[in-house]
Amino acid sequence: MSETAIEIDGLSKGFVRHAAGERQLPVLGGFSLAVAAGECVALAGPSGVGKSTVLRCLYGSYRPDAGSLRVRHDGAPVELVGAPPWLVRAVRRRTLGYVSQFLRLIPRVPALRVVAEPLLDAGVIEDAAERRAGAMLERLNIPSRLWDLPPATFSGGEQQRVNLARALAPAYPLLLLDEPTAALDAGNRAVVVELIREARQRGAAMIGIFHDRPVRDAVADRVLEMGAHERAA
Amino acid sequence: MSRALQEPAAEVRPLLSVSGLTKDHGGGHGCHDVAFELWPGEILGVVGESGAGKSTLLDCLGGFAAPDAGRADYQSRLFGPVEIFGLSEARRRRLARSEWGFVHQDARRGLRLSVSAGGNIGERLMAGGARHYGDLRARAGAWLERLELDPSRLDEAPRQFSGGMRQRLQIARNLVTEPRLLLMDEPTGGLDLSVQARLLDLLRGLVRDLGLSVVLVTHDLGVVRLLCDRMLVMERGRVVEEGLTDQVLEDPQHAHSQRLVASILPV
Numbered sequence A: 001m002s003e004t005a006i007e008i009d010g011l012s013k014g015f016v017r018h019a020a021g022e023r024q025l026p027v028l029g030g031f032s033l034a035v036a037a038g039e040c041v042a043l044a045g046p047s048g049v050g051k052s053t054v055l056r057c058l059y060g061s062y063r064p065d066a067g068s069l070r071v072r073h074d075g076a077p078v079e080l081v082g083a084p085p086w087l088v089r090a091v092r093r094r095t096l097g098y099v100s101q102f103l104r105l106i107p108r109v110p111a112l113r114v115v116a117e118p119l120l121d122a123g124v125i126e127d128a129a130e131r132r133a134g135a136m137l138e139r140l141n142i143p144s145r146l147w148d149l150p151p152a153t154f155s156g157g158e159q160q161r162v163n164l165a166r167a168l169a170p171a172y173p174l175l176l177l178d179e180p181t182a183a184l185d186a187g188n189r190a191v192v193v194e195l196i197r198e199a200r201q202r203g204a205a206m207i208g209i210f211h212d213r214p215v216r217d218a219v220a221d222r223v224l225e226m227g228a229h230e231r232a233a
Numbered sequence B: 001m002s003r004a005l006q007e008p009a010a011e012v013r014p015l016l017s018v019s020g021l022t023k024d025h026g027g028g029h030g031c032h033d034v035a036f037e038l039w040p041g042e043i044l045g046v047v048g049e050s051g052a053g054k055s056t057l058l059d060c061l062g063g064f065a066a067p068d069a070g071r072a073d074y075q076s077r078l079f080g081p082v083e084i085f086g087l088s089e090a091r092r093r094r095l096a097r098s099e100w101g102f103v104h105q106d107a108r109r110g111l112r113l114s115v116s117a118g119g120n121i122g123e124r125l126m127a128g129g130a131r132h133y134g135d136l137r138a139r140a141g142a143w144l145e146r147l148e149l150d151p152s153r154l155d156e157a158p159r160q161f162s163g164g165m166r167q168r169l170q171i172a173r174n175l176v177t178e179p180r181l182l183l184m185d186e187p188t189g190g191l192d193l194s195v196q197a198r199l200l201d202l203l204r205g206l207v208r209d210l211g212l213s214v215v216l217v218t219h220d221l222g223v224v225r226l227l228c229d230r231m232l233v234m235e236r237g238r239v240v241e242e243g244l245t246d247q248v249l250e251d252p253q254h255a256h257s258q259r260l261v262a263s264i265l266p267v
Helices: A051-059 A086-095 A111-121 A124-139 A156-168 A186-201 A213-219 B054-064 B091-097 B115-128 B133-146 B165-177 B193-210 B221-228 B244-248 B256-261
Strands: A002-017 A023-036 A040-044 A068-075 A076-079 A095-101 A174-178 A205-209 A222-225 B016-027 B030-036 B043-047 B069-076 B080-083 B100-103 B183-185 B215-217 B230-235 B238-242
Touching: A002 A051, A002 A205, A023 A205, A040 A051, A040 A213, A040 B080, A051 A068, A051 A174, A051 A205, A068 A086, A068 B091, A076 B016, A086 A095, A086 B238, A095 A124, A095 A156, A111 A124, A111 A156, A111 B069, A156 A174, A156 A186, A174 A186, A186 A213, A205 A213, A205 B230, A213 B230, A222 B183, B030 B230, B030 B238, B043 B221, B054 B183, B054 B215, B091 B100, B100 B165, B115 B133, B115 B165, B133 B165, B165 B193, B215 B221, B221 B244, B230 B244, B230 B256, B238 B244, B238 B256, B244 B256
Parallel strands: A040 A205, A040 A222, A095 A174, A174 A205, B043 B215, B043 B230, B100 B183, B183 B215
Antiparallel strands: A002 A023, A002 A068, A068 A076, B016 B030, B016 B069, B069 B080, B230 B238
């Protein structure tokens, strides 16, 4: 058994809406999961069961109410719950990639740069970063004539592929995938499946949400059905 | 997995550490007991509605207002660790024109309108001892270009520039000494959207290239989303929430943050 790369223990998360009479919206209660290096775990279950919430808590966009989230970062486990912001940023720069469902557009920044930015943040020099970014865009079938254009004017599928290229180019050891193939045609879905398998082979630990069953079957080592027992009371 | 958790690296220290900062303008205005840390290379957004105390906070840090209480510890390149409110006037001025920059919302406040663009950029260099005219001109021209301003307009006065150009000139004037700490008060306020986008994009690149740390006051959550690593939410002079930008925007905890986030117009 290879070493644990992600360890979620007793994760609970709910929301309080102050403007709606302090309404409590519990989402996750006591969720646990361990993922080994080189393993891809698919989260499954009906919508609202908290699949995306698990990913967002891990990435740090949501603040957990209770529990522990440990990830292997720079060769040692670090606790992300209550971690200082500089540590969360360092984990995001070097260790943890996140493919969201939509590309967050940045005005004026060309596609190649959008993809190269996380590499630059991780300290890769400019030439090398742009070469890797270009190679990843090429694999995802974004033609080079589009690379110097800001993705704001691209189609939904093209934007999603730029988004994927941005998250996959740095070869993070940990990847969170939230519907990575949602807006893609069959050909590009196959490319993404290939890229996820390659990531697994190089030892990346992954947690994903895949509504597309064939994609899920092609990449996941394990499917975790989330249900009422993970729900908060 | 081993239970040994990673200790923070010793060299990671905040550039600026503010605590208990209070400036009472009376009638509930001002800022009260504000505390935060700014890490090297970080852009910290300070948001809140008008009158929340954001600008008062920035004015205190920039030396435009004297706080009633509190301290701000800063890691100076020149002087080592210093407490900025207790600095002698001479040291404060020296830091203000070398290691710090202040970008006002109204560029006219931050520029000398009767002096040429080149003169505006060269002023801090001259204050630092640079005297060679050709060298000053060359550096001023290079900074105009870096801010996407036409270097052939070096000899024109800022009043002949558009609002967006004046704002970029004000930024060039501040960055010419490669400061470590930049304080910005609504830098994109009052500019057209396309002009804003250009300025924000330029700032993103400059912050990365120069390793700047920035405190940026704005009421525009879109600007924060685009530029800031971390943010503080202020209400009635107090910090009511702080966190990574995506944390506060996607999972706001405080009632006031939830109200602000709920008011963002979708595009």
